[in-house]
Every structure is written in C-alpha cells, then in structure tokens.
Amino acid sequence: MTEAAAQTERKRALIHQEHLGPSRETITEEGFDEATVQETIELLRALHAWHVAAEEHSAASQRGMRLGSTDMRAIRYLMACKREGVIVTSGMLAEHLAITGPSVTKMLDRLEQYGHVRRMPHPRDRRAVSVEVTEQTSERARNTIGSDHARRFEVIARLSSGERQAATKLLRKLSALPVIEHEPEH
Numbered sequence: 001m002t003e004a005a006a007q008t009e010r011k012r013a014l015i016h017q018e019h020l021g022p023s024r025e026t027i028t029e030e031g032f033d034e035a036t037v038q039e040t041i042e043l044l045r046a047l048h049a050w051h052v053a054a055e056e057h058s059a060a061s062q063r064g065m066r067l068g069s070t071d072m073r074a075i076r077y078l079m080a081c082k083r084e085g086v087i088v089t090s091g092m093l094a095e096h097l098a099i100t101g102p103s104v105t106k107m108l109d110r111l112e113q114y115g116h117v118r119r120m121p122h123p124r125d126r127r128a129v130s131v132e133v134t135e136q137t138s139e140r141a142r143n144t145i146g147s148d149h150a151r152r153f154e155v156i157a158r159l160s161s162g163e164r165q166a167a168t169k170l171l172r173k174l175s176a177l178p179v180i181e182h183e184p185e186h
Helices: 003-015 034-066 069-084 090-097 101-113 135-157 161-176
Strands: 118-120 129-133
Touching: 034 069, 069 090, 069 101, 069 118, 069 129, 069 135, 090 101, 090 129, 090 161, 101 118, 129 135
Parallel strands: none
Antiparallel strands: 118 129
C-alpha cells in the first residue's frame, strides 16, 4: 500500500468512526471504492432516519389513542386476528406480547375500562374468555395507523418497479441477518 493510500485509509477510519464493528474497531472498508463506501453510509443513515421516523409515527398514534406501546401492539394483534376470524384468548395475547398472564389481565382491565376491548365468553370453550377490540377503537386505529400506511403506500407505489424490487431485496436481506446475542456487562 502506498503512503497516499494508507493516508486515505486513516482518513476514512477517522471520518467513519461512528461505524464500529463488534470489537469496537471501525468496520473495514477494504475492497470497496470510495463511491461504494459513501453510498453505503448514506443508505445506512437513511435507514436509521426511517427507523426514527417510524418510531415517531407510532408514538404519535399511541398518544392520539392514549395507549402505551404494549397496549398498541395488543390492539394491532386483536385487529389482525379479528380480520382473520381468529378468536383470541388472554393466553394467546400473553404469548404474542411475551408478557405474563397477570400482566395481560391488568392490561385488559385497563383497556376494557377505556372502551378499547371487550371480554366475552369463548364461543367454543365455556371455561375460557375471548377478547376482541371494540369497533370504535378499530375505527380510530384505522384512521390513525391506516392514514400513515396509506401515505407510505403512495410513496412506495410511485417508485419504479426496479426501485421497489431493489428495496424489497435489501430489506429482506437485512431482515434475514441473524440476531447476535451479547453478554451483559458486569
């Protein structure tokens, strides 16, 4: 490696220190030309901006419906199950949300008090209780969450077919990356 190339590599390392690998070293950019590195960094920044924006949209919907994040996940699950004709029990909800039975009961008490859900006898198991989202909450969620989805749909639909296919391919590849468990710090 020439001195000029080594200096360029050092500059890259300094400029891109926010891109750290698992050993706290900068991610290697070796083998990639400058344009590829810059485009990749710009894309990662855009993905981060989308993640932040999606969280802000979700938080706005939650505030508008006076729900917490777990409450909103429960409402979305109940709405999806209702569309599919699936009868939901509190146990199913606990499993979906990865929370305990008593936590689900407390959450359902609160959601029922505010008119978001209703509990009723299970139609096929008289020992069980089923849970469903109320029509008023379904309509409110469709108006808040649905309008966000409609705006995203329009943006995506206006892309070229090639752009949509490339974006889909990228997001599927990123989604398929394995989760790496990290040891907690002591």
